[in-house]
Amino acid sequence: MTGLPKTPSFRLDGKRALVAGASSGIGLACAAALGEAGAEVTLAARRADALEALVSDMTAAGMSASALPLDVADIAGTQAAIAENGPFDVLVNSAGLARHSPASETTEKDFDAVSDLNIKGAYFLTQAVAKGLIAAGKPGSLINISSQMAHVGGLDRAVYCATKHAVEGFTKSMAIEWGKAGIRVNTICPTFILTDLTRSTFDQPDKRAWIEDKIKLGRVGEVEDIMGAVQFLASDASSLVTGTALMIDGGWTAE
């Protein structure tokens, strides 16, 4: 016997990771997952106090973390912050927002607010981190938190769905462009997960029943459901994975 193949490592020791949208919900969980795997994690979002609280929790748990207050919709400010604090080997972009209304009533203000963060902010944040890697001649793994709504429509969620479909488009295009440089670009597409973003949806009994019916595994998502996926996509365990969407939807889009 010549020896068994060895599973590539899920560890991230020596890697620098940036998590945008780390002050709550899915981003916070992703930051903890990356820290647990050994990465040095930079936590970005607008609320500096929430970031500092997470830095304290992660440090107390033996992880390496620091805060970088940042508005991802401020493109120039984000570019400057990444240039100053990078390069980052790993990006998880979980900064996002949603506004709900019938498509016939969407206002330009809501359209712009959701698009400016979910598409434009995500695009230029991903670009800024990639530019830092290219300049440093380093490989990397860039992950955008998209949504199952990038693959299906959602009643009263036309703008949000449009932005998440757009994220899938630029992710695939960037994956093609930067593949030879060893920079991988992927999305994670969660189903409904109880966070500040979805609380108002879950509070409506008819909406909760709709969600529970559509998720074939019979339970709603929790932030912990995203953590293993982030460790996988950030690490060498996924070194041939790029330009793809990892569905974490309990079977919603299988129907």
Ligand SMILES: NC(=O)C1=CN([C@@H]2O[C@H](COP(=O)(O)OP(=O)(O)OC[C@H]3O[C@@H](n4cnc5c(N)ncnc54)[C@H](OP(=O)(O)O)[C@@H]3O)[C@@H](O)[C@H]2O)C=CC1
């Ligand atoms: N929860 C769910 O069911 C699902 C969520 N998603 C996606 O996951 C991502 C995270 O959502 P979730 O954790 O649920 O929501 P939360 O509202 O809990 O988290 C959103 C995060 O984004 C940050 N954020 C918002 N605006 C900005 C900004 N302009 N600049 C920087 N950071 C910003 C917030 O921090 P701060 O306010 O401090 O800036 C916060 O950390 C979103 O992209 C969402 O679309 C996808 C599928 C399902």
Ligand SMILES: O=C(CO)[C@@H](O)[C@H](O)[C@@H](O)C(=O)O
């Ligand atoms: O992406 C999501 C579910 O797959 C959620 O963030 C929402 O659609 C959210 O906007 C909601 O409807 O509560």
